[in-house]
Amino acid sequence: MNWLITENKKRVNISEIPVLNFPNLREEIIKINKRVIGFFGKQEEENVRLFVVMADDIEGKLYISSSVFAKEEKEYESITQEIPAFHVFEREFYEEFGIEPKNHPWLKPMRNHKNDYKFFEMEGDEVHQVAVGPIHAGVIEPGHFRFMCHGEKIYDLEIQLGWQHRGVEELMISSPSNQLAESICGDSVIAYNLAYSNAMEALGDCEISNKAQLIRLIALEMERSAIHIGDLGAIAGDIAYLMGASIFGATRTLVINTMLEISGSRFGRGLITTGGVNFDIDKQLSEKIVSVLNKVATDVERTIKTMLKSPTVSSRLEKTGVVSEEQAKSLGLVGMAAKASGINLDSRFDFPDKWYQDVENRTIKAEGDVYSRTRLRYKEIKQSFHIIKKLLSKLETYNDEPMNVYVSSSKPDSFVISITEGWRGEVVHIALTDSQGNLSRYKIKDPSFNNWFALAMAVRNNGISDFPLCNKSFNLSYCGNDL
Amino acid sequence: MLETLKLRIYQGQQFIKDIPNAQMREQFRGFPTIVDAQVDVGICPTGAISNNPLSIDMGKCTFCGACARKCSSIKFSNYYKLASTDRNKLIITPNMTGEEYNKVAFEVRKEIKKVFGKSLKLRQVSAGGCNGCEMELNACSNVNFDMGRFGIDFVASPRHADGIVITGPISENMAHALEDCYKSTPAPKIVVLCGACAISGGVFQNSTKLNRAFLEKYPIDLYIPGCPVHPLTFINAILDFISA
Numbered sequence: 036m037n038w039l040i041t042e043n044k045k046r047v048n049i050s051e052i053p054v055l056n057f058p059n060l061r062e063e064i065i066k067i068n069k070r071v072i073g074f075f076g077k078q079e080e081e082n083v084r085l086f087v088v089m090a091d092d093i094e095g096k097l098y099i100s101s102s103v104f105a106k107e108e109k110e111y112e113s114i115t116q117e118i119p120a121f122h123v124f125e126r127e128f129y130e131e132f133g134i135e136p137k138n139h140p141w142l143k144p145m146r147n148h149k150n151d152y153k154f155f156e157m158e159g160d161e162v163h164q165v166a167v168g169p170i171h172a173g174v175i176e177p178g179h180f181r182f183m184c185h186g187e188k189i190y191d192l193e194i195q196l197g198w199q200h201r202g203v204e205e206l207m208i209s210s211p212s213n214q215l216a217e218s219i220c221g222d223s224v225i226a227y228n229l230a231y232s233n234a235m236e237a238l239g240d241c242e243i244s245n246k247a248q249l250i251r252l253i254a255l256e257m258e259r260s261a262i263h264i265g266d267l268g269a270i271a272g273d274i275a276y277l278m279g280a281s282i283f284g285a286t287r288t289l290v291i292n293t294m295l296e297i298s299g300s301r302f303g304r305g306l307i308t309t310g311g312v313n314f315d316i317d318k319q320l321s322e323k324i325v326s327v328l329n330k331v332a333t334d335v336e337r338t339i340k341t342m343l344k345s346p347t348v349s350s351r352l353e354k355t356g357v358v359s360e361e362q363a364k365s366l367g368l369v370g371m372a373a374k375a376s377g378i379n380l381d382s383r384f385d386f387p388d389k390w391y392q393d394v395e396n397r398t399i400k401a402e403g404d405v406y407s408r409t410r411l412r413y414k415e416i417k418q419s420f421h422i423i424k425k426l427l428s429k430l431e432t433y434n435d436e437p438m439n440v441y442v443s444s445s446k447p448d449s450f451v452i453s454i455t456e457g458w459r460g461e462v463v464h465i466a467l468t469d470s471q472g473n474l475s476r477y478k479i480k481d482p483s484f485n486n487w488f489a490l491a492m493a494v495r496n497n498g499i500s501d502f503p504l505c506n507k508s509f510n511l512s513y514c515g516n517d518l
Numbered sequence: 519m520l521e522t523l524k525l526r527i528y529q530g531q532q533f534i535k536d537i538p539n540a541q542m543r544e545q546f547r548g549f550p551t552i553v554d555a556q557v558d559v560g561i562c563p564t565g566a567i568s569n570n571p572l573s574i575d576m577g578k579c580t581f582c583g584a585c586a587r588k589c590s591s592i593k594f595s596n597y598y599k600l601a602s603t604d605r606n607k608l609i610i611t612p613n614m615t616g617e618e619y620n621k622v623a624f625e626v627r628k629e630i631k632k633v634f635g636k637s638l639k640l641r642q643v644s645a646g647g648c649n650g651c652e653m654e655l656n657a658c659s660n661v662n663f664d665m666g667r668f669g670i671d672f673v674a675s676p677r678h679a680d681g682i683v684i685t686g687p688i689s690e691n692m693a694h695a696l697e698d699c700y701k702s703t704p705a706p707k708i709v710v711l712c713g714a715c716a717i718s719g720g721v722f723q724n725s726t727k728l729n730r731a732f733l734e735k736y737p738i739d740l741y742i743p744g745c746p747v748h749p750l751t752f753i754n755a756i757l758d759f760i761s762a
């Protein structure tokens with residue numbers, strides 16, 4: 036057995052995970068042709084154990100294997116040469132453990148900043164550089180963008196991140212908490228806390244109540260719709276369609292204020308806890324949510340239809356910032372960025388739990404441009420509202436169930452993969468415990484980790500003035516990437 | 519065009535007319551009110567609670583409500599004016615109401631009102647911020663809260679700013695850029711710490727990847743608690759500060 040085959044949110048013993056020598060593991064990875072979602076090291080005394088997790092999105096299965104690097108083994112043949120999607124995983128592994136992937140095409144730093152790092156440069160008449168950041172013009176997180184332009188046309192964009200690095204994975208081991216999980220990426224509070232709580236419950240072999248599961252997923256879909264509405268406003272703002280920016284901004288307020296009525300926080304902080312939820316949704320609140328969502332649905336539909344009918348809008352969105360399906364596949368994009376380029380990846384449906392099984396998942400006509408990413412948001416808002424109403428109607432059946440159940444302490448020597456579909460895409464948390472049952476490694480992968488390179492591809496041959504629009508159409512996370 | 523106009527009329531006016539007296543939903547977790555008791559301080563993930571007498575440090579508090587669920591002597595009111603010009607005043611002791619706190623939270627500085635009272639332009643620096651406070655600061659300028667009506671705006675360059683608003687626990691990697699930004703802001707200038715992470719490190723206070731030396735080096739003018747800071751908390755904090 037070269038792989039241990041498991042499922043989402045299922046605990047396995049670390050001792051069951053095969054250990055291959057690296058050339059064999061590399062061959063296996065290339066042979067099974069699945070999608071990489073985890074490639075990370077763990078210090079084991081003097082050795083480094085490399086874990087690899089591959090996803091089979093069609094069967095809904097996860098493949099785990101591993102390899103051990105002894106202290107003196109400091110290099111291996113890079114996998115990126117064969118599968119480009121590994122590029123960012125191998126860069127991260129190299130930065131954290133100093134084991135070099137030989138013949139990696141571009142082994143630049145991930146998060147640790149080195150002053151002597153030399154950006155890719157182009158030379159020629161009228162070629163010039165534009166450096167932006169780390170502090171940007173708007174109220175957003177920091178990152179550095181280096182453009183190589185010819186006139187106003189972008190030939191190449193190099194993105195340097197890591198400014199937000201707060202050492203989250205180490206903190207998750209020394210002082211794990213729901214509050215910390217919520218602050219890893221503050222625009223995906225529910226998704227992150229859900230991924231963390233699911234992981235902890237799986238480590239404790241605990242099943243939470245149906246009621247708590249439903250309330251969590253209602254919150255997850257509310258988070259998705261609220262952010263998507265805000266993003267439609269931001270896209271409208273970046274093309275100076277100010278009415279759209281104003282209306283979507285005000286409409287988003289209705290959704291997040293409803294979240295405040297559920298949980299006391301506009302972003303749902305404090306709602307989810309390991310073992311269940313802290314707040315109930317009673318019949319009265321449930322009716323209120325439905326009536327707010329009905330109004331929001333009407334407003335969003337009316338505004339987006341008016342907006343997209345305007346030729347000045349469509350001329351800015353169509354064929355801008357294109358990522359082809361082929362590029363998206365080879366870069367290993369996930370979530371919204373993948374869907375907008377025609378790859379239908381969505382862990383809600385690929386690794387479904389019982390609540391999503393009867394939800395229809397229709398795809399959109401995907402061209403990979405800003406327009407597709409805008410349309411996709413509109414489609415997902417409608418879909419989320421449909422799901423929320425469905426889940427709310429089921430909630431009454433489980434009225435008598437508890438909000439919280441006791442979660443026993445984590446089982447020792449265990450390994451859990453917890454995938455949650457946040458609004459950007461899959462949020463992957465992988466938790467390992469030691470022989471005492473304490474967390475010994477906590478690996479987080481935000482969808483942005485895969486997707487940042489897509490932004491660099493999207494802006495090629497576009498005018499530099501369209502960069503903010505392209506950037507907003509992806510709306511990737513800095514802190515989710517930097518951790 | 520007609521569609522656009524109809525849509526505009528249908529939307530009407532949505533701004534909050536009276537920001538200083540705006541009604542907050544009762545579920546909001548704002549100012550903590552406490553009666554003296556012995557509490558297991560370990561229930562707080564950021565160490566904001568102390569005993570003898572029982573106190574809550576709003577500079578560390580994430581307003582998660584975990585303590586109030588465990589202990590009846592702590593309650594979170596929906597009072598949202600949480601800011602202070604003095605770090606020590608953020609530590610809330612028993613039997614204090616939000617209104618009483620707000621009355622003493624601001625130290626009057628005449629020159630602030632004179633220089634910034636009618637117009638205050640701010641440069642925001644996210645230094646390890648999780649995008650929670652950043653989203654709420656953006657919301658301050660939306661049609662509901664419309665902070666611009668008071669002459670308060672976020673500007674694109676520190677060169678145009680009268681002060682900087684810091685969010686996040688200040689990661690090592692951002693320390694240099696933050697200081698650069700501060701130095702690029704023309705004097706007289708103010709520094710505002712926004713959110714639990716900026717004020718105390720919040721849930722990241724034990725991280726080894728932070729560099730908070732900036733806070734020792736330069737004077738801080740205003741502390742705005744929250745996780746994240748609610749737009750009403752932020753706008754009222756600035757209004758109280760420039761009109762105190």
